[in-house]
Amino acid sequence: MKKFNPALALELMLLSRYFEEETERLFISGVLHGTTHLAIGQEASHVGLCMALDKDDWIVPTHRCHGFTLSKGSSPFSMFSEMFGSRYGLAKGIGGSMHMPDLSHKNLGSSAVVGSGVPLACGVGFYLKYKKLNNISVAVFGDGASSRGSVHESMNLCSIWNLPVLFYCENNLYGMSTYVGNAVSVKNISTRALSYSMEGETIDGNNVENVFDSSLKAINYIKEKKKPYLLEVMTYRHKGHSKNDKRIYRTKEEETYYLDKDPIVNFEKYLLEKKIMTETEIKNMEKNCVSFIHEERVKAEKLSSNILSIKELSDLVYASSDYDSISYN
Amino acid sequence: MTYREAIRQALFDEMAFDDNVFLIGEDIGLYGGCFKVTEGLIKSFPTRVLDTPVSEEAFTGLAVGSAMLGLRPVVEVMYADFYTLIIDPLVNHASKTHFMSGGMFSCPLVIRLPEGSGTGHGPQHTQSPQAVFFNEMGLKIFAPSNVSDAYYLLRMAIRDNNPVLFFENKILYDSVGKIDKKSNVSLKAKVYFFGKDPNLLIISYSAAVQTSLKVAERLKNKGISSAVIDLRVLKPLDVKTINQYVKKIGNVVIIQDAGKNLAMSSHILSAINSDKKAFDSLEKPVLVLGGIDTPVPFSKELEKNIRADEENCYKKIINEFFK
Numbered sequence: 001m002k003k004f005n006p007a008l009a010l011e012l013m014l015l016s017r018y019f020e021e022e023t024e025r026l027f028i029s030g031v032l033h034g035t036t037h038l039a040i041g042q043e044a045s046h047v048g049l050c051m052a053l054d055k056d057d058w059i060v061p062t063h064r065c066h067g068f069t070l071s072k073g074s075s076p077f078s079m080f081s082e083m084f085g086s087r088y089g090l091a092k093g094i095g096g097s098m099h100m101p102d103l104s105h106k107n108l109g110s111s112a113v114v115g116s117g118v119p120l121a122c123g124v125g126f127y128l129k130y131k132k133l134n135n136i137s138v139a140v141f142g143d144g145a146s147s148r149g150s151v152h153e154s155m156n157l158c159s160i161w162n163l164p165v166l167f168y169c170e171n172n173l174y175g176m177s178t179y180v181g182n183a184v185s186v187k188n189i190s191t192r193a194l195s196y197s198m199e200g201e202t203i204d205g206n207n208v209e210n211v212f213d214s215s216l217k218a219i220n221y222i223k224e225k226k227k228p229y230l231l232e233v234m235t236y237r238h239k240g241h242s243k244n245d246k247r248i249y250r251t252k253e254e255e256t257y258y259l260d261k262d263p264i265v266n267f268e269k270y271l272l273e274k275k276i277m278t279e280t281e282i283k284n285m286e287k288n289c290v291s292f293i294h295e296e297r298v299k300a301e302k303l304s305s306n307i308l309s310i311k312e313l314s315d316l317v318y319a320s321s322d323y324d325s326i327s328y329n
Numbered sequence: 330m331t332y333r334e335a336i337r338q339a340l341f342d343e344m345a346f347d348d349n350v351f352l353i354g355e356d357i358g359l360y361g362g363c364f365k366v367t368e369g370l371i372k373s374f375p376t377r378v379l380d381t382p383v384s385e386e387a388f389t390g391l392a393v394g395s396a397m398l399g400l401r402p403v404v405e406v407m408y409a410d411f412y413t414l415i416i417d418p419l420v421n422h423a424s425k426t427h428f429m430s431g432g433m434f435s436c437p438l439v440i441r442l443p444e445g446s447g448t449g450h451g452p453q454h455t456q457s458p459q460a461v462f463f464n465e466m467g468l469k470i471f472a473p474s475n476v477s478d479a480y481y482l483l484r485m486a487i488r489d490n491n492p493v494l495f496f497e498n499k500i501l502y503d504s505v506g507k508i509d510k511k512s513n514v515s516l517k518a519k520v521y522f523f524g525k526d527p528n529l530l531i532i533s534y535s536a537a538v539q540t541s542l543k544v545a546e547r548l549k550n551k552g553i554s555s556a557v558i559d560l561r562v563l564k565p566l567d568v569k570t571i572n573q574y575v576k577k578i579g580n581v582v583i584i585q586d587a588g589k590n591l592a593m594s595s596h597i598l599s600a601i602n603s604d605k606k607a608f609d610s611l612e613k614p615v616l617v618l619g620g621i622d623t624p625v626p627f628s629k630e631l632e633k634n635i636r637a638d639e640e641n642c643y644k645k646i647i648n649e650f651f652k
Binding site: 060089090091092093094095099101102103108109111113116118119120121122123124126127130149150153154156157160161316317318319320321322323 | 421
C-alpha cells in the first residue's frame with residue numbers, strides 16, 4: 001500500500017507554484033508569447049493525484065496542464081523550453097503551453113479542445129486492458145468539460161466495457177467565465193456517475209493528503225474491480241482562465257474566501273502544527289525550489305533560439321510507414 | 330471474389346498478421362456490419378471485433394488514444410455521411426498527433442467509410458465526401474475502385490502509421506474481380522490504356538472509374554484512343570502521374586460521382602494549374618463531368634443525376650473533343 005509522503009507533496013506543490021509564477025512573469029513581461037492557463041491554487045489536486053499513481057499509470061491532462069505534467073515527472077526545463085518554442089521542448093516547440101506530452105512519464109499530452117482528451121484517455125484505458133496490463137488511465141477534465149457529449153459518451157463506453165479509467169473532474173467552479181451553477185444541472189458532478197453505473201465521489205481538492213487518499217482509493221478500486229470511477233475534486237483557480245482574463249465574473253469577496261483555502265499555505269501550517277517539518281526545513285525547501293525553477297528557466301531561455309527548421313517541421317506532418325517492404329502474399 | 334469480400338479478406342489477413350489490429354464500430358460483430366463487410370470476423374477474432382453503442386465521437390476518440398500507444402484500430406463509420414460525428418477526434422487529434430507531439434506519438438488508425446449514392450437512402454446516407462478531407466493535413470485518403478485495390482489498399486492503410494480514411498463505394502460492394510497478386514503495393518495512381526497514342530485523358534476515382542473504363546471502351550470502338558487514370562489514393566494526390574499524362578495527351582476530362590462542389594475535381598485542376606508545362610499542354614479547358622451540384626435526392630429518377638452517367642459522359646466527350 002502506498003504511503004503519503006508529506007515532504008514530497010510539499011516539494012511538488014512548491015515546484016508547481018513557482019513554475020506557474022515564473023510563467024506568469026514571463027508572459028506579463030512579454031518574454032513568452034501566446035497564451036497560458038495557470039493552475040495556481042489547484043496544486044493539491046495535481047500533486048495528490050500524481051503521487052497516488054504508479055509510474056506506469058497514464059494521464060491525459062487538460063489545457064491547464066503544467067501542474068500535472070510536473071508532478072508526473074517531466075522536467076521544468078523541457079516544459080519551459082516548450083513555451084519558449086525551442087526544439088528542447090516536450091513537443092519540440094510545436095505545442096506550446098497547452099501541449100506537453102511526455103511518453104517517458106506516461107503522459108499522453110493534453111487536448112486543447114475542452115473535453116476532447118477524455119475519449120483519448122479511454123483509448124489508453126482500452127490499450128491497457130487489451131494488453132492485460134494492470135495499470136490505469138486518468139482522464140482529467142474540468143467542470144466546463146463535464147457538459148461535453150464526448151465526456152458522457154466516454155463514461156457510458158468505459159462503464160459497459162469495464163475499462164480502467166479514472167474520470168478525474170477538477171471542479172474549479174468556472175468554465176472560463178461561466179459559473180458551474182449556470183452550466184451544470186446537478187449540484188455535484190460526481191452524481192453523474194450514477195447514470196453510468198459507476199462509483200463517484202466529491203472531495204475537497206485543496207487538501208493534498210485528502211486528494212492523495214481519495215485518489216488512491218479510486219485507483220485501487222479501478223485496479224481491483226476493473227471498473228471506471230468518477231472523482232470530483234473541488235478546487236479554485238486563483239488566477240483568471242488565461243492570460244488576459246480580468247475576472248469580472250467573480251467578486252473580490254469570493255476570491256478572498258478561496259485564497260484562504262490556499263493548498264500550500266494551509267499544508268505548511270499543518271506540517272508545522274503536527275511537527276512533521278520545521279520552519280527551517282520548509283524555508284530551505286522553498287528556497288531550493290525557487291532556485292531550481294529559476295535555473296531551469298534560465299537554461300531553457302538560453303537555448304530558446306534553437307528552433308526546428310521548416311524542413312524538420314514539414315517532415316513531422318506525416319509519420320513514416322514501412323509497408324513497401326512487406327510481402328503480402 | 331466481391332469488393333465486399335476483398336475488404337473482409339484484407340481485414341482478416343491483417344488481424345492474423347498483427348495482434349494489435351482490432352475492429353470497432355456499430356453492429357460490426359454478429360450482425361456483420363450494416364453492409365455485411367465484417368461478417369464472420371467476430372468468430373475468428375472474438376475479442377478483437379467490438380460492437381459499440383451509438384457514440385461515434387467516443388469510440389473514434391478511443392481508437393485514436395489506443396492508436397497513439399501502438400494499437401491499430403480499424404473504425405467502421407456506418408455511413409460516410411456520419412463523418413460529421415468523428416471530426417473532432419479525427420481532425421483535431423488523429424491527424425495532428427504526430428506533428429503536435431513533435432513525433433513522440435503517431436496515430437496508425439483506419440476509418441472505413443461506406444459512401445456513395447444510387448441506393449435510395451436519401452440525402453444523409455449517400456454522400457461522397459472524400460474531398461471534404463483533402464484540405465486537412467496529416468491524414469491520407471484512399472478510394473479503391475476495384476476488388477484488387479480494395480484488398481491491397483486496405484492492407485496498406487492498416488500498416489500505415491498515419492490516419493487513413495478508407496472510402497468504400499456502396500455500389501461496388503457486389504462487384505466481382507480477382508486479387509491481382511502481381512499488383513504493386515503502392516500509393517501511386519494506376520493508368521489504363523485503350524489503344525495506342527491516346528487522344529484523351531480521363532481522370533477518375535472510386536466507382537466512377539468503372540464508368541470511365543466503359544466510356545473509354547466505347548471511344549476505342551469508335552477509333553478514339555484514350556487513357557484512364559484511376560487515382561486510387563486521393564491524398565497524397567499523385568500529381569506527378571496526373572501531369573505526366575496531361576503533358577502527353579492535352580485533352581483532359583475528369584469523371585466523378587458527385588457534384589463539383591463535393592468532389593475532387595477542383596483539387597485535380599489545381600494540381601494541373603500548378604505545373605506550367607502541364608497547363609500549357611492543355612488543348613482546351615479541362616472538362617469536368619459528374620453529378621449535378623445538389624445534395625443527394627431520394628427519388629430514384631432524380632438520384633440518378635448525382636452519379637456520372639456513362640451515356641452522358643460519352644456524348645459530352647464526343648461533343649467537346651471529337652466533333
